[in-house]
Amino acid sequence: MTSDNDRRRGLLARLRGRPAARSRGRRRLGAAVRLFAALMLAGGAYTVFAPGAQAQDNPPLTGAAAEGKALFDVSCVTCHGRNAQGVEGRGPSLIGVGAASVEFQVSSGRMPLARQEAQAHRKPPVFTDEQVRQLGQYVQELGGGPVVPGTEDNLHEDGNVAAGGELFRINCSQCHAFGGGGGALSSGKFAPSLHPATDRQIYAAMLSGPQNMPVFGDNQITPEQKADIIAYIQETLKTDQDPGGFNLGRYGPSTEGLAIFLVGIVALVFASLWIAGKS
Amino acid sequence: MKRRKFDLAATPGKAAVGVDDRFQVATPLRRLLNKVFPDHWSFLLGEIALFSFIVLLLTGVFLTFFYEPAMTEVVYDGSYAPLQGTPMSAAYASSLDLSFDVRGGLVMRQMHHWAALLFMAAIVVHMLRVFFTGAFRKPRETNWIIGSLLFWVGFLAGFTGYSLPDDGLSGTGLRIASAIMLSIPVIGSWLTSSIFGGEFPGTIIISRFFIAHVLLIPGLLLALISAHLGLVFKQKHTQWPGPGRTNGNVVGERMFPRYALKQGGFFMVVFGVIALLGGLFQINPIWLFGPYEAWVVSAASQPDWYVMFLDGSTRLMPAWELNIPIGDGYVIPPLFWPTVVLPGILVGLSTMYPFLEARHLKDRKSHNLLQRPRDVPARTAVGAMAVSFYVVLTLSGGNDVIADKFQISLNAMTWAGRVGLLVVPPLAYYVTYRLCLGLQQHDREVLAHGVETGIIRRLPDGRFVEVHQPLSAANGHADGHGELDYVGWVVPKKMNRLGALGPAVRGFFYPIEKPVEAPVSPGHPPVEPRPERAEIGSGESRH
Numbered sequence: 001m002t003s004d005n006d007r008r009r010g011l012l013a014r015l016r017g018r019p020a021a022r023s024r025g026r027r028r029l030g031a032a033v034r035l036f037a038a039l040m041l042a043g044g045a046y047t048v049f050a051p052g053a054q055a056q057d058n059p060p061l062t063g064a065a066a067e068g069k070a071l072f073d074v075s076c077v078t079c080h081g082r083n084a085q086g087v088e089g090r091g092p093s094l095i096g097v098g099a100a101s102v103e104f105q106v107s108s109g110r111m112p113l114a115r116q117e118a119q120a121h122r123k124p125p126v127f128t129d130e131q132v133r134q135l136g137q138y139v140q141e142l143g144g145g146p147v148v149p150g151t152e153d154n155l156h157e158d159g160n161v162a163a164g165g166e167l168f169r170i171n172c173s174q175c176h177a178f179g180g181g182g183g184a185l186s187s188g189k190f191a192p193s194l195h196p197a198t199d200r201q202i203y204a205a206m207l208s209g210p211q212n213m214p215v216f217g218d219n220q221i222t223p224e225q226k227a228d229i230i231a232y233i234q235e236t237l238k239t240d241q242d243p244g245g246f247n248l249g250r251y252g253p254s255t256e257g258l259a260i261f262l263v264g265i266v267a268l269v270f271a272s273l274w275i276a277g278k279s
Numbered sequence: 280m281k282r283r284k285f286d287l288a289a290t291p292g293k294a295a296v297g298v299d300d301r302f303q304v305a306t307p308l309r310r311l312l313n314k315v316f317p318d319h320w321s322f323l324l325g326e327i328a329l330f331s332f333i334v335l336l337l338t339g340v341f342l343t344f345f346y347e348p349a350m351t352e353v354v355y356d357g358s359y360a361p362l363q364g365t366p367m368s369a370a371y372a373s374s375l376d377l378s379f380d381v382r383g384g385l386v387m388r389q390m391h392h393w394a395a396l397l398f399m400a401a402i403v404v405h406m407l408r409v410f411f412t413g414a415f416r417k418p419r420e421t422n423w424i425i426g427s428l429l430f431w432v433g434f435l436a437g438f439t440g441y442s443l444p445d446d447g448l449s450g451t452g453l454r455i456a457s458a459i460m461l462s463i464p465v466i467g468s469w470l471t472s473s474i475f476g477g478e479f480p481g482t483i484i485i486s487r488f489f490i491a492h493v494l495l496i497p498g499l500l501l502a503l504i505s506a507h508l509g510l511v512f513k514q515k516h517t518q519w520p521g522p523g524r525t526n527g528n529v530v531g532e533r534m535f536p537r538y539a540l541k542q543g544g545f546f547m548v549v550f551g552v553i554a555l556l557g558g559l560f561q562i563n564p565i566w567l568f569g570p571y572e573a574w575v576v577s578a579a580s581q582p583d584w585y586v587m588f589l590d591g592s593t594r595l596m597p598a599w600e601l602n603i604p605i606g607d608g609y610v611i612p613p614l615f616w617p618t619v620v621l622p623g624i625l626v627g628l629s630t631m632y633p634f635l636e637a638r639h640l641k642d643r644k645s646h647n648l649l650q651r652p653r654d655v656p657a658r659t660a661v662g663a664m665a666v667s668f669y670v671v672l673t674l675s676g677g678n679d680v681i682a683d684k685f686q687i688s689l690n691a692m693t694w695a696g697r698v699g700l701l702v703v704p705p706l707a708y709y710v711t712y713r714l715c716l717g718l719q720q721h722d723r724e725v726l727a728h729g730v731e732t733g734i735i736r737r738l739p740d741g742r743f744v745e746v747h748q749p750l751s752a753a754n755g756h757a758d759g760h761g762e763l764d765y766v767g768w769v770v771p772k773k774m775n776r777l778g779a780l781g782p783a784v785r786g787f788f789y790p791i792e793k794p795v796e797a798p799v800s801p802g803h804p805p806v807e808p809r810p811e812r813a814e815i816g817s818g819e820s821r822h
Contacts, residue, residue, distance in 0.1 A: 118688070161361045169447065169569045173577040178447065178567045183578030184679040188688035191578065236361040237567075243378070244389050244561030251684070252448070252577075254677035256562050257584025260396040263560070264552055265404060268327050268397075269320075271548045275541050276320035 061141055068138030071131055075112050084142055090116075097208060098145020099136030104204035106132045108197070118188030119211050122196060146207040148200050149223070155199040158224070159231025167225055168232045171216065179250030180237040185212055194233050202230050316538045317518035317531035321408045323545060327401035328429075330549035331394045332504065338391040339493065345381050347373035348443070348489030350482045359566050367445075367570035370485045374444040374565055390557030395437050397553060399585040402430050410632075410662050412649040414517045416642070420633040422510045427630045429503050430585075432496060437583055439492040445485055448563065450571025451580045453480060455590075462615040480573075520648045520767040527647070579680050587676030588669055592617035595675050595696045629665075653722075654767060656715035663711035664704040671699045722770045726750065726763040730774045748774050 061069060072084065079091030086093030091113075094101075105111040109123035127135065133151075140147060148155075169178070175191035177183045182193040189212050194202065206226055209215030221229070248255040299305045316322075349369040355362050357372065359379045377384040406426060409415055415423035438456070442449045457479040460471045476483035515529050524530045532538045556562075568577060582590055593614060601611040628635075636658065637643065652659040674681065675696035682689040725731075729747035736746050750763055750771065 162364050165361050165569060166365060169575045169577070170572075173447075173575065175578055177578035178569075179564070181579075182683060184683035184689045186688075187690050188686075190683050190686075232361065240567070242561050242564070244385055244564060245559045247561045247564070249684075250564070250567070251680050252579040253563070253581040253583050253587070254579065254680045256396065256560075257587065257673075257677075259556075259560055260393065260400050260584065264393070264397045264556060265327075265400050267552050268401070268549060269324070269404075271545065271552075272323035272327070273320045275545050275548075276318055276323060 062137065064134045064137040065141045066138075068131075068134035068136070071127070071135055072138055075126070076135075079113065084139060094139050095143035096145045097139060097143075098147055099133075099140040100146040100148045100204040101208035101210065102136040102139045103132055103148055104201050104208055104210050106135055108201050110210075119190060122192060146217075148204045148207065153199060155203050156227050156231035156234055159227040159229075159235075161228070161231050161235050163225070164228030164230070164232030165236060167221065167229050168237075171221070172229065175213075177250070177252075179247075180233055181250050195238060197233070199230050199234065202233060312533065312535035314512070314534045315529050315531045316534065317516055317524075317529055318538075319519060321412070322516065324401060324408050325405040326542065326545055327549055328398055328405055329504065329508075330546045331398040331401060331553060332500065333546070334394040334550055334553050335391060335398060336497065338387050338394065339497075341387045342377065342384075342391060343493055345373060345377045345384060346370070346443070346489075348486045350445070350480075350485050362566065362569070365570060368485070370443065370445040371565070371570045374446070378566065386554075386557050389560075389562050390553050391440075392562045393556040393560070394553045395440060396562075396583060396585075397549075397556075399430070399433050399437060399583075402426070402433060403585070406430065407662070407666070411652040411659055412517070413646065413655060413658065414649055415633045416646040417633075417637060418514055418645050419510070419517070420637075422507060422514070423633050424630045425503055425507045425510070427626070429500065429507065431626060432499050432503060434585060436492065436496040436500060437585060439488040439496060441583060442488050443485065443492060444563075444565045445571050446563075446565040447568035447571050447575050447577055448565070448580055450480065450573075451576050452582055453484065453571075454573070458614060459618040462612045463619055464609070464611055464615070480571075515647065517647055517649050524648065526645070529647075581677055581680070584673065588672035589618050589622065589676070591672035591675030591678070591696065592621050594678060594693060595672070595700060597697075648767065651767060651769075653715040653718040656712045656719075659715050660708040660712040663707040667707040668700065668704045671696060671703055675700075721772075722765060725770050725772060726765060730771060732774050 072080075076084070076091075079087055080094050081087040081091065084094035102111075105120070106127055107125055107129065109125040110120035112126060113120055114123065125132070136147075139145070172180075175183050175185065176194055177191075180194035182191050184190050191213070197205070203226055204210075205213060206216040206221065206229070207218075216226075218226075248259055295305075347369045351369045352366050353369050353372050355365050355367055355372050355375065357363070357376050357380050359375055362375065374388075377388055379385070409423065409426065438452070442453050442456075457471050457475060460474065461467045463470060471479070474484070474487070475481040476487075516531075518524050518529060518531065521530075532541075569575060581587055596613050596617040599613050599616075603609040603611065652662075675692070678692040678696060679689055681687065682692045729749035732746050732748050734746040735743050737743055
């Protein structure tokens with residue numbers, strides 16, 4: 001090992017002369033310069049490679065999305081957090097839920113939420129259709145996700161009612177009931193009535209699977225089949241004239257049982273009181 | 280030639296004599312037509328069931344003309360557009376045709392269904408009347424048993440009828456019935472496969488249920504109803520106690536003409552109510568449920584109301600599976616207890632009740648007089664307990680609909696049902712018992728002191744007493760008190776006009792006041808009465 005040391009010392013001696021000859025001051029200065037250079041290098045490399053603070057604004061939002069962000073920052077940010085990243089225990093992240101989800105939740109008045117409970121209720125909407133589109137655009141540009149196609153209000157023009165009926169009974173009636181009036185789920189959750197829902201809301205709900213509803217993506221129920229289902233809901237369930245008379249709320253045999261006592265038995269008990277009284 | 284005069288007035292009499300000469304029916308017919316029935320509104324409840332059964336037979340016959348009891352697959356091409364081109368069973372297709380293409384078919388179907396619900400409801404209401412008044416006691420225990428059987432046979436009739444349209448709802452009901460049968464230990468699988476002809480649903484069940492529904496069960500119902508009515512004739516109707524009514528007589532109206540006419544009228548009323556229900560209220564919209572497919576189960580799939588208590592007991596039952604370590608292990612599913620054991624206990628208890636009560640009270644006498652519910656607090660309270668038990672189960676049977684429409688958690692509904700099933704009946708027993716005792720007490724008070732008048736009198740020593748109107752002439756008591764015996768009938772609780780002051784303020788909607796006659800003092804001009812204020816009106820005088 002001594003020979004190695006000699007050779008290295010020889011090399012340094014040729015460049016800088018004898019090390020013992022360097023003054024203490026110069027040695028200190030050199031160390032400082034080297035440290036500074038190393039720091040500059042590391043800092044520079046970090047600045048070049050690390051994501052900068054301004055990187056999140058890229059790519060810049062489109063005009064509609066910027067409008068949506070402005071609305072979001074006023075009405076939604078409390079629960080969904082800054083940049084829709086969600087707030088623990090208050091509201092989920094909206095990144096990747098897509099414009100379909102926004103369209104369903106906001107246009108049906110479910111969002112903004114009235115209070116934290118098992119499930120959001122339909123309310124008169126707070127935002128106009130234009131504002132809903134802007135909010136949707138904003139959430140869409142944040143992280144993508146499903147979108148209701150087009151801007152048309154009528155999505156069931158080409159729908160086949162009979163095919164839609166079969167699909168409805170197989171996929172929807174378990175929760176929304178045979179008449180579309182809705183039904184109970186566990187722990188205060190429920191499948192809402194379909195009667196106030198618009199075409200776009202039903203379509204958006206199938207795409208985004210809001211609350212407890214499963215997602216019916218385009219690979220499970222094709223867009224044509226979705227149109228069939230919407231056609232069945234809008235053309236048959238909502239316009240069914242109830243040929244048998246008052247439909248008792250279409251709650252099935254429960255209200256029929258109530259009716260036979262409240263109407264049938266009550267009427268006939270009064271009749272028997274009347275007849276027995278005539279003696 | 281002398282013309283024979285045709286005497287119209289004598290024709291019926293002559294015809295009757297002619298009939299009697301040939302068949303000798305006058306004597307038995309006189310007995311029958313003079314038979315006396317006691318009159319009380321609560322005795323007409325059973326008739327509602329009888330008359331709805333007649334409506335069931337009439338509408339049911341109409342339905343059989345068009346219904347096709349087959350499970351062969353057809354493609355629907357009737358007039359209900361949303362199902363056109365859908366493959367379905369012939370039974371369902373013919374039910375749809377009945378609803379949409381047969382003239383008057385839908386109203387007949389709906390009347391049939393409403394009449395079925397009314398039949399069962401009237402049976403239950405009639406049964407409650409018989410129970411709470413003690414009409415089931417000796418000698419009428421047999422009729423009580425027949426009545427209970429009528430409920431269960433009606434239950435079967437309803438269930439088989441519910442299954443016939445073969446829509447989504449009836450198939451779901453059938454699936455549950457097959458599961459219940461499968462849950463019976465040892466014989467379950469044999470029972471199910473023999474009824475369904477193999478695996479559920481098979482291809483035979485609709486035809487089998489059809490023949491059961493239109494022949495076997497109605498035949499059985501008809502036989503039981505005949506026996507029921509025959510026994511009422513033979514044993515005579517019970518009556519309420521009261522003046523002139525004893526355990527050994529029947530006070531009331533003769534069968535002919537008054538009773539028969541009233542019954543005829545009441546049949547028309549029942550028919551009318553069923554027709555109104557069938558025409559105004561939609562029942563079981565089979566076209567919305569679609570054809571039955573095993574993978575189609577709608578929310579709010581409930582049985583008709585009289586089966587709903589079984590649905591409720593199933594929903595309340597915890598998932599307790601009984602594993603019996605025999606061989607590879609034998610499992611008794613939790614479904615067995617609420618749907619097989621519970622109804623079994625209910626049938627046993629309800630049919631045997633007359634004997635249980637007689638044994639408990641050591642009562643071997645014959646009773647033709649009814650008891651007011653308040654006079655037998657223990658029985659009334661047991662009845663209230665049974666009713667509340669049934670009501671909790673029935674409400675639990677529809678608990679998803681209640682939870683959804685009243686925005687209650689379904690889990691809370693289930694637990695409320697579980698707790699309620701154990702807590703409510705004893706509570707109902709206690710409350711009813713106390714109510715009966717309170718009512719008895721008040722009856723005795725009135726018999727002892729008379730009817731409350733609301734008039735408070737101040738005595739010379741400053742005390743206040745309420746004046747009572749005695750029910751009878753004072754016998755020895757200066758204050759009108761006389762002990763009257765309770766005869767088991769209504770005690771008057773409201774004062775009659777006799778001996779009481781007229782109403783303090785006259786007028787029904789607004790008090791009619793007359794100005795007091797002004798006193799006339801000597802030397803002063805008489806005080807003018809206040810001029811009557813006239814309403815602004817048409818100008819015509821009100822007087």
